Amino acid sequence: MRIFLFMVIGLCLFASDATLEIVKSADNRPGIALQDASTFGNDLVKQKFFKLIVGDLKVSAHFKVDSTYRYSEYESIVDPMLKSGDYLIRYRFREGSSQALFMDMRAYALPAADIIYERSYRVTNRARYPFLVHQAIIDFNDFLKMPSVAWMKRYVIFSEYTKPKHSDIVVADYTLTYRKTLVSGGLNIFPKWADRQQRGIYYTKIGRLRPILYYYNIYTGKQHKVASSDGMLVCSDVSRDGKRLLLTMAPNGQPDVYQYDTTSGLKQRLTFYPGIDVSANYIDGEKRIVFVSDRLGYPNIFASKIGSRAVEQIVFHGKNNNACSAHGKYIVYSSRESDNAFSSNTFNLYLISTQTDYIRRLTASGVNQFPKFSDDGESVIYIKHYASQSALGIIRLDYNEGFLFPLKGRRIQSIDW
């Protein structure tokens, strides 16, 4: 009985540790095929819609997706050749009045070909079509009682370089397919969601003489100044209740981490090293912070308890670990695997836990930067750079799966999910 209990507890512990890589021996996920019955759009547009639906289904990691593009009439009978999978999704994009766009989605259970699910969706502006797709996949996933993928509806906020000393703040869907510029003119950097409901953001505008931190309401477009500092000012994390911020400020040109109370306006200095201390994130119930520091002569990840000057080295691997993001007890960081000033470098992402010594490598090659946890901590978003183009990457930690969405000619400064 004791042995049995140990086994159960052991299994529970391992199951809840995301730093352990999950290696599946068999793929038991339901197979799903798609059929396009759209009356809207040319072939190019239809391909875009199809790829987005396939992408959402794959990123959910709940299905074995057949990526073959097939066309069908919406009301035609199901082709017997398709009946080897578990579900067939037939969808139809159709034009509405003005700029409206409709999406009808029907699911058949195979091999019986019974209609088990049918919904219709609409957007008033067709530019918002990615949200049609995301909502449809979220609902179908819920209908099958799979773990929620409601995070697909959450916005991504990023800063994008437009020309030297100029960058815009842009809000986007999680695939960066839909985009809307919120702030432009001058250098606008390091956008960070101000609350879990995604009503507002903090961002830094580099003024003529000093950086200024603004709060910007994405629904009213109104903004107000929060703080300013000599040299550098970045909001690197926001507490879960939105009342405390972790700021990097540099009075006298010395970058250190500060905690800022949004209610009282009081600032508390948290790091004291005369080098570089940046990118602080709350960990362990927001009682501690993790941050990037060059106190060993190269950038690495450290932690300290809020209110204490004692600092603990968190990562004992890599030559140059210069960016991190945290969620609860988990920390994801970017590590430069080569130390070369004269040719391409490799940056990989790693996941660690404050509770264990395991390190899980999340990427295998290329330049992988700007890792950010999703709000639920189950996924990591990042930017992957190739020689001539970049891609947005998503890693589904619990499923050990990664996906890339191409970004054509965009230079991302910073991103938050």
Add this chain to the structure above:
Amino acid sequence: MKKSWIIAAIAAAMLMTGCSQKEPEVDMTKQTASQESVAEPITEADSVVGTIAGGEESSDISSLTENSRMAQIKELEAQAKKIYFDFDKYNIRPDQEPRVDYDANLFSSDTAKDLTIKVEGNCDEWGTDEYNYALGLKRARSVRDALTVRGIDKNRMVLISYGESNPVCTEHNRECWRKNRRVEFELLP
């Protein structure tokens, strides 16, 4: 008799001259006033322009004098030497010291000594996120401290980091990255 008349005439003339010397201001004023009053009628060149509604008026007359100073400032800025840094480093290399000396002399010259110096730190594309901006700032601070040691008032200088946002070279090669890891200056009146 004749002689006495001549002397009297000279004395009278001197007296009159003396009197006239006391009144030139009054006379001149009167003369100017009378000249204006008798001059040709003046055409009001802005009689129509002056009736246009709207806010403050401006032309380049006010900026013409400032422009020459701004041109001088831009000339000084162009003369200033950029300070270059090693990969991932913010200490000033020995080979850059003469360039800092040159900049210190330039900024303490008569034409520059009243100007505020914006010390701008820049990085190559290899850093990420906040660390790169902090690296740019530490480079700017190193240069500020080096200039302070050379006699430039610390309070004249402001530091700012542009991270990797302000490349002077956008190709992906070592020569470009070397050019982008730099501190440069903007001079402000």
